[in-house]
Amino acid sequence: MFVLQVAEWRREAVELDTQKAQRLEKERQLHVQLLEERQRLKAMGSARRAAMRSEAAARAAREAELAAEEARRLAEERAREQRERVEMSLEEARERCVDDYWGLLTKWAYYRRLEEYKRKVWLARIADRRRRMIQVGNASADTDRETAKIRGEDLKEPWQRNWLEGTC
Numbered sequence: 483m484f485v486l487q488v489a490e491w492r493r494e495a496v497e498l499d500t501q502k503a504q505r506l507e508k509e510r511q512l513h514v515q516l517l518e519e520r521q522r523l524k525a526m527g528s529a530r531r532a533a534m535r536s537e538a539a540a541r542a543a544r545e546a547e548l549a550a551e552e553a554r555r556l557a558e559e560r561a562r563e564q565r566e567r568v569e570m571s572l573e574e575a576r577e578r579c580v581d582d583y584w585g586l587l588t589k590w591a592y593y594r595r596l597e598e599y600k601r602k603v604w605l606a607r608i609a610d611r612r613r614r615m616i617q618v619g620n621a622s623a624d625t626d627r628e629t630a631k632i633r634g635e636d637l638k639e640p641w642q643r644n645w646l647e648g649t650c
Contacts, residue, residue, distance in 0.1 A: 619633075
């Protein structure tokens, strides 16, 4: 009976050893699969990053190209505007020579003369207003004689004039 028990123990021990070996082999296979999956994901991530880097480099190159094109276009635009300004200035100078020859007023000369005319009208209005104020007695001129002259106080009838001082 003991021999049967030992044989049973031995069979169970072998069975436990084989189960343990199978479990360890299964764990080792899972670990290998896990490492392989991790390596595959790493390789895929590296490939994606490399693709993104190349795409970013291509995008940066396109943007640099577009920026260079924009800068060239703006430079051409500024050069064109400068040429047009010079041409317009020369045309204005030629036109002004013709206008001066024929005596025509240019726009700015017209504005200058108009402002001068307005200034003269304004000064005349101020002088007239001052004269009226002196006439009604609200103000006085610089001298008494001038004030009397403006107010008409120095006008005398012919018989009141001093004929010895001279003529009226």
